[in-house]
Amino acid sequence: MAVYTEVPDEDLAAFLKAYDIGEAVAFKGIAEGVENSNYLLVTTQARFILTLYEKRVERSDLPFFLGLLEHLSAKGLNCPQPVKARDGAVLGELCGRPAALVTFLDGVSVRRPTAAHCAELGRALAELHEAGRGFGLTRPNALSVAGWRALERSARGRGDAVAGGLDALIAQELDALEPAFAALDLPTGVIHADLFPNNVFFLGDRLSGLIDFYFACDDVFAYDVAICLNAWCFEPNGEFNVTKGGALLAAYHAARPLSEAEIAALPILARGAALRFMLTRLVDWLDTPPGALVKKLDPLEYLKKLKFHQRARGVADYGWRP
Numbered sequence: 001m002a003v004y005t006e007v008p009d010e011d012l013a014a015f016l017k018a019y020d021i022g023e024a025v026a027f028k029g030i031a032e033g034v035e036n037s038n039y040l041l042v043t044t045q046a047r048f049i050l051t052l053y054e055k056r057v058e059r060s061d062l063p064f065f066l067g068l069l070e071h072l073s074a075k076g077l078n079c080p081q082p083v084k085a086r087d088g089a090v091l092g093e094l095c096g097r098p099a100a101l102v103t104f105l106d107g108v109s110v111r112r113p114t115a116a117h118c119a120e121l122g123r124a125l126a127e128l129h130e131a132g133r134g135f136g137l138t139r140p141n142a143l144s145v146a147g148w149r150a151l152e153r154s155a156r157g158r159g160d161a162v163a164g165g166l167d168a169l170i171a172q173e174l175d176a177l178e179p180a181f182a183a184l185d186l187p188t189g190v191i192h193a194d195l196f197p198n199n200v201f202f203l204g205d206r207l208s209g210l211i212d213f214y215f216a217c218d219d220v221f222a223y224d225v226a227i228c229l230n231a232w233c234f235e236p237n238g239e240f241n242v243t244k245g246g247a248l249l250a251a252y253h254a255a256r257p258l259s260e261a262e263i264a265a266l267p268i269l270a271r272g273a274a275l276r277f278m279l280t281r282l283v284d285w286l287d288t289p290p291g292a293l294v295k296k297l298d299p300l301e302y303l304k305k306l307k308f309h310q311r312a313r314g315v316a317d318y319g320w321r322p
């Protein structure tokens with residue numbers, strides 16, 4: 001359960017005084033999520049999500065995240081919209097944490113995406129990349145290749161207790177991926193960087209909205225595609241589903257054509273994305289105290305994915321059909 005900070009009734013009431021959104025009629029912690037504390041707030045006017053920003057979110061990044069939501073909403077993308085307080089501010093403070101209210105999106109996330117879901121996702125990802133153009137703020141990707149060494153250092157010497165040989169494998173991957181990423185010269189812009197199935201809502205078969213932009217940053221567009229190939233196209237038994245991969249890539253390409261260089265780079269980008277999620281999960285796995293109210297995510301799921309990417313012979317292995 002991702003509620004790190006409990007909000008007492010009187011603190012909530014004081015916080016809501018700054019807004020013109022009606023009276024609170026229900027307020028409850030949301031079990032899903034990993035990074036921040038999220039609450040569902042129902043008022044006499046509407047439903048909202050109240051987020052208290054926790055560990056990995058830097059306060060100085062919040063204008064980027066909240067401004068991006070406003071920019072994307074204005075471009076017609078269905079994502080949460082920050083709610084302004086009476087003084088126009090979108091960022092407040094609650095229980096000693098930065099906090100914001102955003103609009104509630106209808107829809108449900110899918111646990112077992114089909115090829116049709118992957119196609120919807122591919123199209124929406126391309127639309128997100130297009131909609132991000134012209135956003136005035138920038139944010140480097142703290143969890144791209146330049147950030148992986150620090151994660152490796154913080155897990156160093158402890159990986160082998162999770163899987164035999166893991167420490168050496170991570171060190172070798174970094175040695176291989178750092179020069180490979182440095183050699184890439186691909187189109188960049190605003191990416192979501194965490195568009196996993198839990199952050200995508202559907203109404204029936206149609207994708208209805210995207211949430212959780214708190215890893216969004218400026219980076220290579222095709223890296224975002226590679227993150228999604230990892231998150232959407234593997235089966236629970238660890239096999240990559242080329243039908244799903246092909247559907248995701250074709251739908252993305254139809255909405256934002258991928259260049260030859262982007263297509264050729266997908267296997268190495270997917271390998272890097274697998275390492276990135278394995279590393280953050282590994283650090284959380286090792287450092288989350290026993291009894292913490294959060295579901296720890298399995299780093300070894302991403303070790304299996306990484307091994308698939310190491311073996312991949314080319315983009316055809318991901319279902320790409322020219």
Ligand SMILES: Nc1ncnc2c1ncn2[C@@H]1O[C@H](COP(=O)(O)OP(=O)(O)O)[C@@H](O)[C@H]1O
Pocket residue numbers: 002030032033034035036037038049080102103104105106198199211212213214
């Ligand atoms: N704008 C929103 N509309 C509806 N539900 C939301 C919204 N934002 C978050 N949620 C719910 O809260 C859960 C956790 O949100 P998320 O942003 O993924 O948290 P975290 O960043 O902590 O991982 C989501 O799975 C979803 O159920």
Ligand SMILES: N[C@@H](CCOP(=O)(O)O)C(=O)O
Pocket residue numbers: 032033034035194196198199212277280281297
């Ligand atoms: N998607 C990441 C964890 C981040 O969780 P989210 O709830 O913020 O999407 C992973 O699977 O490792």
